[in-house]
Amino acid sequence: MASRSHVDVNERRLRPIYDCLDNGNNKKAVQEADKVLKKQKDLQCAKILKALALLRLGRHDDSSNLLDEVHAQHPVDEATLQAMCICYRETYKLEAIVDMYENAHKLKPDNEEILSALFMAYVRMGNYKKQQQTAMSLHRLQPQKNPYYFWAIMSIVMQSHTDKRLAATMFLPLADRMTKKYVEEGKINAEAEVQLYLIILELMGKYEETLNLLKGPLGEKLTSELLYQETCEAELYTKLERWPEANAAYKRLIKEYPDHWINWQNYISSCIKLESTDWTPLENDDSYSEVHYTSDMALTFIQEILTWQADNRLLRGPYLARLELIKVLRQTGSNKSISVSALPLMIEYYELFGDKFCCVEDLTIFTDLLSEEEGKQLIDTLSETLDMCKTSDITFASNVKQMQRHVTICKLKRHLGIFHQQPIEQRLVLTKEFLSRHQHGLDFGKDLLATDVQFSDSYLLLAVHLLVDIWEETEDTKYLWQGIVQLEKGMKKSISNFQIKVLLMRLYCIMGVYGPCHTLYESLEVKHIMNDTLGHTIFNHIGRLGHFMAACATYGSMLKFFAVNHKETAEYLIASYKYGSFNKINEFVKFRNRLQNSIQYISAQVESMLLDMGMETSKHQKTELMVSYMALAPDKERTPYEDLCDNRDLSLMRAWACPVKVSMQIIFDLCNIKEAEEYSFKEEKAWIQVRDLSLRILGACVILGQHSVGNINNRNGVDHEKVRPMNEVLEDLIKQFKDHLTNIQDFSKPYKVNSKDDEQEEKLKSCVPNILEGLLSKHRCSLVQSDNDKKCVNPKVLENLVFLTETLSHVVILTGVCHRILKPLKSSFNKKSKKKKDAAPVAMPSIFENYNHHLTSLETVAKDLHQAVLDIDPVFLSIDLSNLSLTEPLTVDEEDAAIEKDMWKKVEKSYQVSAWEVTEFLHNKMQYLNDLKL
Amino acid sequence: MTTIRPFTCDDLFRFNNVNLDPLTETYGLPFYMQYLAHWPEYFQVAESPAGQIMGYIMGKAEGSADLWHGHVTALSVAPEYRRLGLAAKLMNILEEISEKKRCFFVDLFVRVSNKVAVDMYNKLGYTVYRTVLEYYSGEVDEDAYDMRKALSRDTEKKSVIPLAHPVRPEELD
Structure with a gap:
């Protein structure tokens, strides 16, 4: 009793510290801890809580001193250990957690909590061998608790992933034996345990055994996922290449969920497999009565499902299944023909689903099945179904569904390469048509929320993609500028459309304009894992376009994501063991x-x-x-x-x-x-x-x-x-x-x-500043170039100058290294020559002179480069880009004109920022050089 | 035509076309991993035949005694795959799993302003159980509806009798 009340007293005393920590009041937590320590100067837990508060206050040294002190005392008390664990996790010292629990375990070998915490500590480290040993100790301590035994087995399975050779000979057979033992003794009682057994058998490739397991009493424990057993069985038959059974299993699944695509794919491929081997069921054998073994049977089955679902919401699956059947037949080179062909099926599909956004994506999987002629036929037939396509004048859609049907046709046309075959003039006419359709379609979306995407945005995207195509062919940047104007305009009406934003960023970057991209990127709310998956949209441009400050910030937040994620995610490995x-x-x-x-x-x-x-x-x-x-x-x-x-x-x-x-x-x-x-x-x-x-x-x-x-x-x-x-x-x-x-x-x-080029090879032999100078004269040019009275922005200049600047910076650093080496040599030379007053004066080695020559040349290059960069600053040169007619408007429209003017402002601003940041950078380098005189 | 299968970590690399929607939140990795570790069967993704992620549902089972219920944490479908009945399908799966777990009801929170979603949930049999004041924080805080649908175990449909007064987020259990 006495010791119990002692614990209570401690708990009561420590409570205020915990509360402060929970509330984020770390300063007060330190004070509270000091109060407790005044009364009980050796109370480990109070010291650790203080260390935690100090850590969170950023006083790392003080914190780790306290931690080290208590760590060395080998604490065993649970609250102390837990608090230490938090400290170490926050500083990512995972080895220390292991060491601490190892020490505690030695002192209290029978303590289940300590041992289980030790197991978790090894999980954080990914030390599977130690995990296994610790889990077995836990199992010996608590033989009736199944999870410990299975933690050990899972740890063995993980070792099999790290050593493929030993996997087959040692780890997996061991895991298999250990699990089988529990199966035979009837000790399996959780779904997770059966799951683990499935993992092991799967890794060993023992598919037959897995099938038996699924069909046996243990299979009944697999209840969490819907249709799990049925799906697993079907997959196993496929792996075992037991096509008749696989076919029947997938058929049953399709009847359950007639829209589940992967089941259709597997059903069809099993059917074709059977057909290609001329498989037929034995006479008088009913066990295969369900199997479909010819493409005709598959077709009949698909039609059957189609009639079934006629009363309900139309499902895309069965309709596309017929096309899939044709596709698989074609892929396997089968000479079997079936009574349907792709073209009419695609037409029918369009009739049913043409007003859905995903219709294009669905159909494009199968456009390979069409000949070029059939492709044209498809478009012609589809166009005939729409009044809008019939006249040569532009007829606008009368409702959203009709518009979407038209969009589907247009996208298909683009996908089939029909636009690409047209001359540029015709494509420009089409671009303008799309733009006016986009404008018109906005009327349908007047009542949409800001979080919705405009119905007619596809027209805009199609128009801009056409402009991009034309730019690629002609290399005339005026088309890209117009694309930007149109996207900027469209974005105002459809602020949530990320397709517009991503494309806009891309086009700006092509033109060397990073400035507006930053805002666009931020408006996408890229965070967490998107740093990894979407970071590339700006990452490769931000630095090369000389926006160094923005680059710093962006790299910083990216690095933060990566650094934090590894710390944070370790805990969920632990959770997976806990939840099985x-x-x-x-x-x-x-x-x-x-x-x-x-x-x-x-x-x-x-x-x-x-x-x-x-x-x-x-x-x-x-x-x-x-x-x-x-x-x-x-x-x-x-x-x-x-x-x-x-x-x-x-x-x-x-x-x-x-x-x-x-x-x-x-x-x-x-x-x-x-x-x-x-x-x-x-x-x-x-x-x-x-x-x-x-x-x-x-x-x-x-x-x-x-x-x-x-x-x-x-x-x-x-x-x-x-x-x-x-x-x-x-x-x-x-x-x-x-x-x-x-x-x-x-x-x-x-x-x-x-x-x-040879010119440069030659230069590589000469001295470095000359090379730089050569490169500079090669790449130096003005931002706006005139070509036969036609002016255009040359986005390459900026990138080239930024790279030159960076190269110069590297050379400056290397020159710094030379200086570092030569300086002491020169002073010792000077001393020597002073000592030998009487002797004939020693000639200075030419290296010093050469170095100084190099330095002066480098300074000249730096100055020239500086001027070259200043020369691309439109503001410095007081150029108004919007007055240079660098592009021709596609439409005569006041709004477009205003947006274009606005765009030029952004572009100017962005070039200005680039020029300014690069010159600042060069100032730095010139200062650096100043310091390197011998 | 859609493949619905359990969500895996690799899907996190490809769910941008769903998550760039302004009403869909992108959480830190721990959030997703917690769900994957604890309730993997409640986290399902729908994939198009071209391999694009169409949408996903993320949920859990929690509560004790007659409050044992399934909860929808996130449900989102990419703009281009809307109006195909996909959300309903995903909800259906979550409900079926909750039935199997012998839950009494399924609940979810939705922005009061998200009329499209509220209407859809209504259609799927969900009713407003209570309003939670200023549940969503942002430039302007917004209220949430706590919507519920009774499952077969709640024979008397006690779980969905609406509360008379709104509650504050801190009063939620």
């Missing part, structure tokens, strides 16, 4: 890896460091500090390039483009998105490697400069392992860099990373 969601455990592990290895993550890291190296340095000392602050480890690869994951969502933008036409264009579409995605990812990987190696080479040089003057202690935060000499690292990196540049020749067209 074993299916989710490996899924979570893979998910966390996918985020951790995201190319967006490494890009944000590298780009933000490169940016800091350039922006935050106006002196070489600062650069050295920066390199040590970044804990740059030039000899370490961040994430192996081949492990990088592409998490960009490139399917977001809809362009309904023609699959033949879209090859390497900027706007990807669903049709061949896989190919385009793969190419783009390779490109991104090649690029990030260039950037990463540049960063590491710069870092290596800076560190080398420090080492050369005996400052060897600075190991840049990496002092645990033996450090390779930095010059070796550097040589290695340069070799990698050179090799890489050779390897990515294929990409040199889109990015021009390694333009190999």
